[in-house]
Amino acid sequence: MSAHKDAPASKSTARAAHSPLYIQVLSFCSGMSIMAVELCASRLVAPVFGTSTYVWTNIIGVIMIALSVGYMVGGRLADRHGDLRLLLKLLLGACAWLLLLPFAGPPLLRGLSGSLTGLNSSFSYIFTGSLLGIAVLFAAPVVVMGMTSPFLVRALSRQGAVGASAGRIFGISTIGSVLGTFLPVLVFIPKLGTGKTILVFAGVLLVVVALGFRRTSGALMGVAVAGSLFAPLPEARATPGRIYASDSEYQYIEVYDRGGMRFLTYNDALGFQTAISLNSPFTGLYYDYYALLPKLLDHPAQRALIIGLGGGVIANQYNFFHPGLQVDGVEIDPEVIQVARDYFMLNSATRTFAQDGRIFTGRAGDKYDIVIVDAYTQQIYVPFHLATQEFFGQVKGRLNAGGLVAMNVSAAREDAPLIEGICATLRTTFPHVYRMRIPGSNDNIVLASERAIDFALPAATYGEVMGPLAAQFNQGFREVTVSAARPLTDDWAPVEQMVDWELLARRARPAGVHGS
Numbered sequence: 001m002s003a004h005k006d007a008p009a010s011k012s013t014a015r016a017a018h019s020p021l022y023i024q025v026l027s028f029c030s031g032m033s034i035m036a037v038e039l040c041a042s043r044l045v046a047p048v049f050g051t052s053t054y055v056w057t058n059i060i061g062v063i064m065i066a067l068s069v070g071y072m073v074g075g076r077l078a079d080r081h082g083d084l085r086l087l088l089k090l091l092l093g094a095c096a097w098l099l100l101l102p103f104a105g106p107p108l109l110r111g112l113s114g115s116l117t118g119l120n121s122s123f124s125y126i127f128t129g130s131l132l133g134i135a136v137l138f139a140a141p142v143v144v145m146g147m148t149s150p151f152l153v154r155a156l157s158r159q160g161a162v163g164a165s166a167g168r169i170f171g172i173s174t175i176g177s178v179l180g181t182f183l184p185v186l187v188f189i190p191k192l193g194t195g196k197t198i199l200v201f202a203g204v205l206l207v208v209v210a211l212g213f214r215r216t217s218g219a220l221m222g223v224a225v226a227g228s229l230f231a232p233l234p235e236a237r238a239t240p241g242r243i244y245a246s247d248s249e250y251q252y253i254e255v256y257d258r259g260g261m262r263f264l265t266y267n268d269a270l271g272f273q274t275a276i277s278l279n280s281p282f283t284g285l286y287y288d289y290y291a292l293l294p295k296l297l298d299h300p301a302q303r304a305l306i307i308g309l310g311g312g313v314i315a316n317q318y319n320f321f322h323p324g325l326q327v328d329g330v331e332i333d334p335e336v337i338q339v340a341r342d343y344f345m346l347n348s349a350t351r352t353f354a355q356d357g358r359i360f361t362g363r364a365g366d367k368y369d370i371v372i373v374d375a376y377t378q379q380i381y382v383p384f385h386l387a388t389q390e391f392f393g394q395v396k397g398r399l400n401a402g403g404l405v406a407m408n409v410s411a412a413r414e415d416a417p418l419i420e421g422i423c424a425t426l427r428t429t430f431p432h433v434y435r436m437r438i439p440g441s442n443d444n445i446v447l448a449s450e451r452a453i454d455f456a457l458p459a460a461t462y463g464e465v466m467g468p469l470a471a472q473f474n475q476g477f478r479e480v481t482v483s484a485a486r487p488l489t490d491d492w493a494p495v496e497q498m499v500d501w502e503l504l505a506r507r508a509r510p511a512g513v514h515g516s
Helices: 002-016 019-051 053-081 084-115 123-144 146-155 161-193 192-210 215-226 313-321 334-343 357-362 389-399 416-425 457-476 495-506
Strands: 242-247 252-258 260-266 274-277 303-307 326-330 351-352 366-371 397-408 430-435 444-450
Touching: 019 053, 019 084, 019 123, 019 146, 019 161, 019 192, 019 252, 053 084, 053 123, 053 146, 053 303, 053 495, 084 123, 084 146, 123 146, 146 161, 161 192, 192 416, 192 444, 242 334, 252 334, 260 334, 274 313, 303 313, 313 326, 313 457, 389 397, 389 416, 397 416, 416 430, 416 444, 416 495, 430 457
Parallel strands: 303 326, 303 366, 326 351, 366 397
Antiparallel strands: 242 252, 252 260, 260 274, 397 444, 430 444
16 A cells, blocks of 8 residues: 555655756856845835835845745745755746746836825835835746745755755855855946846746756746847836936936926935036026135135035036036945036036045045035935044045035924934034025035134125025034034934934935935
8 A cells, every 4th residue: 555655755855856057057146046036126116215224125125035935835845845846846937937027027117116206205115116126027936936945955955965955056056145145246247237237147047947948948937038138128117208217336327407497316206416507607506606615714715525426516517617626526426427527517627536435435535615515315314424523534634724525415494303414424524514495495404614614704705697696605604512312423323314214204205315
């Protein structure tokens, strides 16, 4: 009786037998694909919901939950069936899902974004939208890929040495994950873009899975995947007036014209990073006030540094209104610098540095009379490491005596946590701190210096062109003498929470949008 029962099982086992080499290759490719998918998830979601900490929290959280479910379910299925053909069938479905993502993902995310317009804060919109989008697009295939290791451990353990088999599978899978971390970022995304990168890694896994059924099927799958790389992918966005769009190493970049203005945006649609007028050196926005800063110095301005160059609007205004002023611009993304030159007429006299602002100020180099900090991520958030005591200490070290630090802080309320925190932080480094809200906007200019600043200059001091701005400029600043806010440090700087919880409390649309 027992022999009769064992015979079919032996036949099934023989039919499904796979070599240890094949099992290890499948483990490697599965681990590689999981990490590649995770990294590509951030790029696929970025044009709609950005890449804030909340988005990354959702990506990591969804992937980890999906993997955990896959490990547990895969372990039970492996013990119950013990046949790799079941796993291979499930992986075929996961690969097919991933191959559809570059085509179906962007329209689905845009549709989801449109359905969430009733959410009244950047936190609820970004967190909820990205969580739903990531779960719908990536949870199912990652659950299946999480099943791989338990099945493969079970397959190898038939040869004995269960502990060694498990260690081998997880070690090989982790090595694949390492490769899946570096290759997309360093090679495929810059060369092929996000969509094609997903196709490449899903295609490699698909070919390996297909080889587990039959060698010829693997070859046919390889041809099909190669053909899919030439299929046109859907546009990430269709902004009216768009003249440029690109997926750089750092972010999704878009340039568009609207109402006589040209805009530069990164990653999402919650505002803009840079805006210029196509007909005037003035923009009607907070940028214009920076052009007045050299007049506040007690000596002729020689050098100015802009951290967060963006499209270069501030640099161009300095070159236009102060032709003797040497302007240096720091921008982390080299493609943005090129966009500034190609589409925003960045003056060739401006020296540019493709570096992080914190790294740039921390190194020895030229000293400046004016340092402007205008770096934002997702148009909403000041990068936390550019708003701390340690950072402002570095900036102070790059200032000439009597120099100025200026910073744009987007805050909807006078007592908003972010602007209160930044002013308190500057007060720990500079004895004199001033702030002014730009009329009709949520932008605030914060100034800091080691000396008291005289805002009582006559309009004629600024010249005929800039004179009309001077009255508002002279009367708008007030000195910050006392602040109960906690200074921001490298160890504690919850910038994103400060912005988002304020918006939630106000029950308003994203009022802290940079450039609004």
